[in-house]
Amino acid sequence: MKMDGKVVLITGGAKGIGKKTAEKFLKEGAKVVIADFDAAAGAAALEEFGAGEDVKFIQVDVTTTQHVEAMVKFTKDAYGKVDVLINNAGITIDGFLTKMEDSFWEKVIAVNLTGVFKCTRAIAPLMIEQGSGVILNASSVVGLYGNVGQTNYSATKAGVIGLTKSWAKELGPKGIRVNAVAPGFIVTDMTAKVPQKVLDLMENKTPLRKLGRPEDIASAYLFLGSDDASFINGAVLSVDGGLVM
Numbered sequence: 001m002k003m004d005g006k007v008v009l010i011t012g013g014a015k016g017i018g019k020k021t022a023e024k025f026l027k028e029g030a031k032v033v034i035a036d037f038d039a040a041a042g043a044a045a046l047e048e049f050g051a052g053e054d055v056k057f058i059q060v061d062v063t064t065t066q067h068v069e070a071m072v073k074f075t076k077d078a079y080g081k082v083d084v085l086i087n088n089a090g091i092t093i094d095g096f097l098t099k100m101e102d103s104f105w106e107k108v109i110a111v112n113l114t115g116v117f118k119c120t121r122a123i124a125p126l127m128i129e130q131g132s133g134v135i136l137n138a139s140s141v142v143g144l145y146g147n148v149g150q151t152n153y154s155a156t157k158a159g160v161i162g163l164t165k166s167w168a169k170e171l172g173p174k175g176i177r178v179n180a181v182a183p184g185f186i187v188t189d190m191t192a193k194v195p196q197k198v199l200d201l202m203e204n205k206t207p208l209r210k211l212g213r214p215e216d217i218a219s220a221y222l223f224l225g226s227d228d229a230s231f232i233n234g235a236v237l238s239v240d241g242g243l244v245m
């Protein structure tokens with residue numbers, strides 16, 4: 001199996017894209033730690049995966065340094081190493097620029113950007129010591145091309161691309177690859193908040209004439225996290241059915 005013996009840590013892994021990604025890595029023989037804010041969803045995911053030695057859950061708020069450090073310790077204590085970190089946890093609090101409150105801006109920046117920074121900062125020493133590792137970051141087409149009503153979200157997803165490229169340069173010489181995935185519109189709880197007419201518009205604008213599914217993004221993470229991608233570093237892989245080119 002592609003990920004036999006590998007240890008994969010997925011933030012926001014209890015639902016949506018993160019959960020599907022956990023499932024895919026487990027099927028490929030990995031040991032998986034799901035780190036998520038939502039303890040009930042984490043417990044449900046463990047039950048669904050048949051909680052055993054190969055999958056564990058830890059409740060983590062990625063915006064809190066102590067939680068993030070505890071997450072790294074938990075993973076190291078459980079499995080001895082971390083081969084792949086997937087910085088997937090993310091939120092939206094949308095609003096037009098003139099109506100965007102400070103709290104909307106600050107919360108989204110805290111989870112989607114600062115959370116990615118904190119998790120990677122905490123895991124990097126371990127990967128440097130190992131001399132190997134893969135870090136995968138959740139960007140978005142919105143980070144590449146912008147979106148009405150998503151001032152805060154698009155800033156974080158563009159910021160994640162900056163982090164990805166800086167870390168690809170800084171950590172590459174230590175044997176660590178860093179890449180980002182930029183999904184289009186994927187059917188999850190996050191897009192359930194988007195008005196149906198906007199989703200229909202996006203579907204019609206997509207050359208493949210459909211929205212994405214969590215497994216489409218999970219497949220991209222699996223590829224980038226595996227040795228099949230061993231010479232890919234600093235890339236931003238769009239997975240959007242050709243929505244934006």
Ligand code: NAI
Nearest residue numbers: 012015016017037061062089090138140183185186188190
């Ligand atoms: P989702 O809302 O279904 O799942 C997000 C997960 O992150 C949830 O389990 C939630 O509990 C967790 N989470 C939220 N805040 C957290 C925190 N502070 N600490 C730890 N965990 C936290 O979202 P979805 O759609 O699966 O998105 C996953 C990632 O993919 C996000 O970063 C999102 O921005 C990105 N993305 C999603 C797209 C979509 O169309 N669904 C498109 C482009 C990017």
